[in-house]
Amino acid sequence: MVTVGPHCLDDSEVRGVVFDVDGTLLDTMPLFYPSWPKTGDQPRFGLRVSEEDFYRLAGVPLPDIVHSLHVEQKGCAPSPEFVKDFVAEKVRVHKELEAVKGPPPPIAGVVALAKEYKSRGVPVAIATSGIKDIVLEHLHAVGLQDLVPRELMVFSSDVAKGKPDPAIYLEAARRLGVEPRFCRAYEDGESGLQSACLAGMETIDVTFMQDYPAPEALRKAKMEQISRREWLPA
Structure with a gap:
């Protein structure tokens, strides 16, 4: 350490x-990452989330990650509704994947x-x-x-x-x-x-x-x- x-x-x-x-x-x-690009790639969100992005922002609250990526890629802050919808969909997708892979x-x-x-x-x-x-x-x-x-x-x-x-x-x-x-x-x-x-x-x-x-x-x-x-x- x-x-x-x-x-x-x-x-x-x-x-x-x-x-x-x-x-x-x-x-x-490793179990959290796949739900990020699966969510971000959806047309209604349009955010790229690479594995490097994921680890670079590790530990940041989910809404703050979405906000940061949106500013970086779209040049402006997302609406509160965008952030709320993204996080909800990300959690839903993750739960689907975890149901198959099991808990961490x-x-x-x-x-x-x-x-x-x-x-x-x-x-x-x-x-x-x-x-x-x-x-x-x-x-x-x-x-x-x-x-x-x-x-x-x-x-x-x-x-x-x-x-x-x-x-x-x-x-x-x-x-x-x-x-x-x-x-x-x-x-x-x-x-x-x-x-x-x-x-x-x-x-x-x-x-x-x-x-x-x-x-x-x-x-x-x-x-x-x-x-x-x-x-x-x-």
Whole structure:
């Protein structure tokens, strides 16, 4: 694993831990991607979504991804109705595909870390951009519904701004009752890494774990993102 940013904690200093879900606790990303181009290619939407785009925007709330792609490709902001319809169709298409392929598997090494913290008495929270109902379904499907108490699960719908804004991690720290500087965050996507880092937490990039399931598109996006981290504090 790799620490992002200057803030580092000794294990003895960690008073709370926060995990992202999609791409961190669960290997959802390869299963999430196909529904994006299938939705975007529909004539009523007309948005191209490459695998590189998908990993570049990993961790950003779905409506914000649609907004960003629309601005990039059409030169203007989409209407709220466009965004709402796109997200609804994307979720519908994904559920159809998932019914065939099955739910996303856990990422064993990351789940083991979360369970280890719990066994040591360190409180664990979740901070995810995922849609609440889908996240809960996925956690239940792989037996992780009790990994984190429901009151310590923070969704983007719970805060005013989603990742990369630090609000979701600040809310997770508040619910844990721990100052952010004594929290350790585990993330995979650039927007989530930025969110946790700007919240003042020690921030760990799980995609560099030895057994992390990383496709080539993710590795390519990761290297490009690392080279352009202007948001990183000195």
